[in-house]
Amino acid sequence: MATYLPLMTDQQFIQLLDHSAFGKGAARHAFRVPTDPDVVVKKTVRPHPGSNMTEWLIWQAAAAAQNNLREVLGRCISISESGTYLMMERLDDLNPSDYADIPDVPTWFNDPKPDAFGKRNGVIKIRDYGLVHLDKLVSEATTHPPAFAVNARMKRDFGI
């Protein structure tokens, strides 16, 4: 697979794209990259690039946490400066015979259609995770504030 900068200009994306989309959803159109069969680019067709931004953010969070979600989510590779373009690993359409092999999904996942899943090299992953149950994503569990705030509390409350 070629390497790409995680952040590219919209113009850099436009130069990579095939002339027409091969797949269309309500929010995004998907394009192949003729020079790279391992990736697709999703172009936002809405005024706001919400789905691209959501997928990018969730992928970055899973990568930073190094958690198991990385095995069930399509890998996001690069996003454009405006968010209009998002590059993701290519995950081809499933056949109905694949459905029983779809893995468990995160509780926040909110697009229970076969089309939201794809397969490449025998591995099935979620390729459309732009729709989420936000209440599940935003947990109310809290932890300590940053160290400077903890220090200030200690000083205020205990004089140390």
Ligand SMILES: Nc1ncnc2c1ncn2[C@@H]1O[C@H](COP(=O)(O)OP(=O)(O)O)[C@@H](O)[C@H]1O
């Ligand atoms: N990672 C991918 N690999 C291959 N095709 C994809 C990938 N992601 C999306 N597609 C294709 O593009 C279409 C639209 O993308 P999708 O992520 O479903 O956008 P939307 O948010 O508009 O539903 C999908 O139905 C599918 O055909």
Ligand SMILES: [Mg+2]
């Ligand atoms: Mg979709």
